[in-house]
Amino acid sequence: xxxxxxxxxxxxxxxxxxxxxxxxxxxxxxxxxxxxxxxxxxxxxxxxxxxxxxxxxxxxxxxxxxxxxxxxxxxxxxxxxxxxxxxxxxxxxxxxxxxxxxxxxxxxxxxxxxxxxxxxxxxxxxxxxxxxxxxxxxxxxxxxxxxxxxxxxxxxxxxxxxxxxxxxxxxxxxxxxxxxxxxxxxxxxxxxxxxxxxxxxxxxxxxx
Numbered sequence: 197x198x199x200x201x202x203x204x205x206x207x208x209x210x211x212x213x214x215x216x217x218x219x220x221x222x223x224x225x226x227x228x229x230x231x232x233x234x235x236x237x238x239x240x241x242x243x244x245x246x247x248x249x250x251x252x253x254x255x256x257x258x259x260x261x262x263x264x265x266x267x268x269x270x271x272x273x274x275x276x277x278x279x280x281x282x283x284x285x286x287x288x289x290x291x292x293x294x295x296x297x298x299x300x301x302x303x304x305x306x307x308x309x310x311x312x313x314x315x316x317x318x319x320x321x322x323x324x325x326x327x328x329x330x331x332x333x334x335x336x337x338x339x340x341x342x343x344x345x346x347x348x349x350x351x352x353x354x355x356x357x358x359x360x361x362x363x364x365x366x367x368x369x370x371x372x373x374x375x376x377x378x379x380x381x382x383x384x385x386x387x388x389x390x391x392x393x394x395x396x397x398x399x400x401x402x403x404x
């Protein structure tokens with residue numbers, strides 16, 4: 197009986213997963229600002245203290261629109277949002293129109309060589325509510341460090357990456373890939389999520 201109890205404790209703590217058996221996962225995610233997406237995710241939102249990967253065919257396909265409701269809420273609550281080595285200078289009027297407090301938005305400039313290190317340090321610092329990074333080169337070990345850093349810093353981490361990486365395993369708690377549905381509409385397909393199997397249904401922003 198002791199072994200069974202120990203196994204249940206491991207499952208409940210998310211340390212161990214067994215096919216066909218799932219632990220009760222509380223819906224304690226950070227709301228995404230998109231009710232239809234929250235309904236798809238087992239935790240009811242972005243996984244807290246964790247890394248989320250957005251897998252993109254190119255920059256500017258709607259990834260910021262996906263994140264802006266969360267970032268606006270974080271800054272409204274007094275939290276800081278850091279952008280580490282973004283590929284383009286953020287368009288301040290659009291961020292402000294989305295409700296982001298620009299005084300709480302920090303842009304960290306870093307060379308491609310240093311961007312991954314800076315991303316990890318911001319996540320780990322405990323000073324940020326959310327950190328966005330665009331790591332160009334990040335293997336599984338690097339992503340694992342980012343995941344651990346997000347946990348240590350009690351932070352939401354978002355890694356925006358080329359979707360060619362979708363074929364590679366990742367320690368990120370959540371992975372969303374930009375796709376087109378059967379009608380050609382832009383959508384976000386959940387490729388991996390903490391707390392349960394990835395839902396077959398995609399999130400279609402325009403239909404939300």
